[in-house]
Every structure is written in C-alpha cells, then in structure tokens.
Amino acid sequence: MEDIQRDHLVFTVSELSxxxxxxxxxxxxNIRVKGEISGLKTNYSSGYYFDIKDEFAKLKCIIFKSDLRKIKCDLKEGMSVAVYGRLNLYEPKGEYSFIVSEIEPLGHxxxxxxxxLLKEKLKKEGLFDESRKRSIPFLPETIGIVTxxxxxxxxxxxxxxxERFENASIIFANASVQGQNSAIEIANAIDLLNKYNERERKIDVIIVGRGGGSIEDLWSFNEEITARAIYNSKIPVISAVGxxxxxxxxDFVADRRASTPSNAAEMVVPVKSxxxxxxxxxxxxxHSAVYxxxxNKKNSISHLIQNIEKVSPQRIIENKKIRxxxxxxNMHELIAGKINLLNINISHLRKRLFLKNPLNIIKERRLHVxxxxEKLEKYALxxxxxxxxxxxxxxKALNSxxxxxxxxxxxxxxxxEKNIVVSSVSQVKENENLILLLSDGRLxxxxxxxEKS
Structure with missing residues (x-):
C-alpha cells in the first residue's frame, strides 16, 4: 500500500527544490573539496567566482565579500587548492554551488x-625574443582575422x-577557438592567410583572438602548434585572447599583444577623421611656412638691390686697403708688445742676476739673454x-x-650716346654713334x- 502511494505522490518544483x-x-x-581553479573572476565589490575541477567533474564556487579577509593566498588560474565550506542550492535556477569560507593552496x-613547461621550452628556443618581433604597420590596407x-x-x-577606418579591407579565416582540434584549426587559418598573402593579395597584419573564458576555454592558444604557427607567420601577428x-x-610569441579583441581592432588602425x-x-x-x-626671400632680394653699391669693385678695393x-x-702692435715683454723679462733677469751676483750665473744669464x-731679432725679421x-x-689680388x-x-x-653700356649688337642701330673706353682714353x-655671330 505504501509503494502504491509513492507512485501517485506528485511534488511541485518548489517542493522538490x-x-x-x-x-x-x-x-x-562543513566539508573539504580539492581540485584546480578554473574560470577565476574577481569582483571586489561582491566576491570571487570560480570553478574547481578534476579530470571528470566541475564544481561552481563562490567566496562572498565578507569572507575575503580569511583568504591568505593569491588565487590564480590552474592553481590546485583545497576549499572548505558548504553546498548551497539556488532554487530559482535549480543550481547548486559551493560557498567557500577558507582556502588552502596545494600547489599548481x-x-x-x-x-x-611549454613556456620555458619555447623561451629557450627564442620564440619570445623581442629582437625578432616586427612592428605593426601604421595604416594597414588589408587586415586578416582568425577567430x-x-x-x-x-x-x-x-x-x-x-568605424575607425572604413577603407581598410578585412580577410577572415574561420577557426574554432575552443574544443578538440581547435588549435589545429587556428594554426591552419594562420597558414591559410599567409598563403593568400603570397598568391592573391598582400595582407599587412593578422589578428588572432577570441573572447574571455576559463583556462580550459583559452587552452587552444596555449598549444605548441598555435605558438609555432604564429612564430612562422611571414605577416605580423597581434594576439587578442580573452x-x-x-x-x-x-601572447608571448605574437609581435604584439592586445588586452582584448576590441583593443586589437583599435590598435590596428587609427581613426580616419x-x-x-x-x-x-x-x-x-x-602653406604658411612656404609663404x-x-x-623672406623677397625681402632679402630687395635688401641686396638696395645695397648693390656696397659690393662694387671700388668699394671692395677700399675695404681691402683698410684691411x-x-x-x-696689428703687426706693429704685436711686434712692439713682444719686444716690450722681452725687455721686461730681460730687466727681471738682470735684477735676479744682480741680487744673486755669482759670476758664473751672470755669465750664463748674459749668454741666455x-x-x-738674437731670436727676437730673427723672429721680428x-x-x-x-x-x-x-x-x-x-x-696683387686687388690689382687683378x-x-x-x-x-x-x-x-x-x-x-x-645715353652713356649706357652696350653688351649686345641688338642694342645698336646703323649710323649710331658709340664711345669706346680704353685704358688710356676714349674713342x-x-x-x-x-651682325649677330
């Protein structure tokens, strides 16, 4: 009879929840659960939200703001931890989660x-070297996108x-960005754009990216095949992941890292307006500078025309004479100064000789003087x-x-006859009188x- 009643017992959703x-x-x-942190999201105004997982299952976890002060370690994606707390069921959505009160780090x-491990390997091979990274073109005509x-x-x-630069062309190569074989698809898409660049149309830069997610969602971009495809690309690559x-x-292999895909789009082209x-x-x-x-040149020419008399042969000769x-x-003053200085030195030497008075010193000084x-005379001459x-x-230069x-x-x-210098036959007419100035007179x-020659 009890079994028959259970068969006919009906719960409402609220009752069952x-x-x-x-x-x-x-x-x-009050239980303890261990696993790896995944999908960590920090919001200091409300708390931390993340999953802990193992090979077969995943558990949603929440640390409320009031319990953050109890957490003594920095939480990181992929970190292995033991969490203490309780299970909670949120009835409106029928979802259960683990409310964390304490965390004990267990390692990575x-x-x-x-x-x-892969990061260290690729770093030793030189895939992260800044010296090999290329600059992103300032104004690319064609942009490749892998997503x-x-x-x-x-x-x-x-x-x-x-919106920023409508003239830019976009070449899209589709690839799964998470899940099985997604890394292979990303690598193939990068290779496809490089082949298109060689055979069809030049591509100036490639953006490889996707939106945010957990470490598992982003793992395709941590695969070696993806890293080597970026490294081997003949086209500069911007990584825009998460x-x-x-x-x-x-991010480490790419020529440039963008914090988000939107940031990559802003980075790759300037605003046209x-x-x-x-x-x-x-x-x-x-125009202002040319004007x-x-x-200034006009003013300089006017100034030269006004001062043309200053560069006439007669003025040049006069300036040379003055010079x-x-x-x-200056030569006379220099020689007189040298002679005067030498006379002063001779006078000082004579005084010193007179004061010391040894005969040998006097003889030596006289010879020196x-x-x-003699040197002074030769120098003056x-x-x-x-x-x-x-x-x-x-x-002679002036005379020449x-x-x-x-x-x-x-x-x-x-x-x-108007006393104007004649330099061409086109300036004279037949029967016109001319004056020839010679070195000793006029004709x-x-x-x-x-006749023109």
Missing part, C-alpha cells in the same frame, strides 16, 4: 604545469575597424717678411680684380653695320 536544498545543505555543511594544477564566425568577437572587431588579465603562450584633421593642419602649416620663406692697414697696425735677443709677403699678395687692368690687356667698354665711333 526545497527538499533537495535541505538534503544537500544539511548533509554537506596540471594545466598550469603544462603551461609553464570563430559564430562568436561576437568577429562582429565587434569588424565594426570597430570599419581579457586584460588573461595571458597565453600566443583624426588623420584627416592632422593632414589638414599640416597642410595649413606648410613666409618666399616673403691691409689694420693688419699692418744674448740668445734671446721673419714676422715682418711674412706680413710684407701677405701685403704684396693682397695688392681692378677693371682698369682688364682694359690694359686690350679690352674696351662700349657706351651709347668715338659710328656703326656701319651690326
């Missing part, structure tokens, strides 16, 4: 160990790139001779520049005929 909640919370109140988990077509990441990146706090092997404003500003500055240069006179005066006198040579050279010496060599200067002559 309350029964399960009471059973779980009464029997699993298997995935973390695999991550560190899943089903995720929101692709839509977000395409939208941001199009959130800012997520680091993968792909800002570039246009900068170009317009530079164009305005360029200023032309204005020669200055040199002669005589030698100095050499200096005078050098200055005379320079004066003669300057005079004089227009009168040119006339002495058989040349003449032709003037018309008046008349044009019989004018």
């Amino acid at each position: 309350r029964l399960i909640k009471a059973t779980l919370e009464d029997n699993f109140y 988990g298997e995935l973390y160990a695999m991550f560190e 899943s077509r089903s995720g929101a990441v692709l839509h977000d990146m395409v939208k941001i790139i199009s 959130h800012e706090t997520d680091f993968t092997i792909a 800002e570039l246009v404003r900068q170009v317009e500003s530079l164009n305005t500055r360029l 200023k240069i032309i204005s 020669i006179n200055d040199l002669v005066e 005589n030698g100095l006198s 050499v200096k005078i001779s050098n200055y005379r040579g320079r004066i003669n050279a300057e005079q 520049l004089s227009p009168y010496n040119v006339l002495k060599r058989g040349y003449s200067i032709t003037f018309n 008046k002559t008349k044009i019989i005929s004018a």
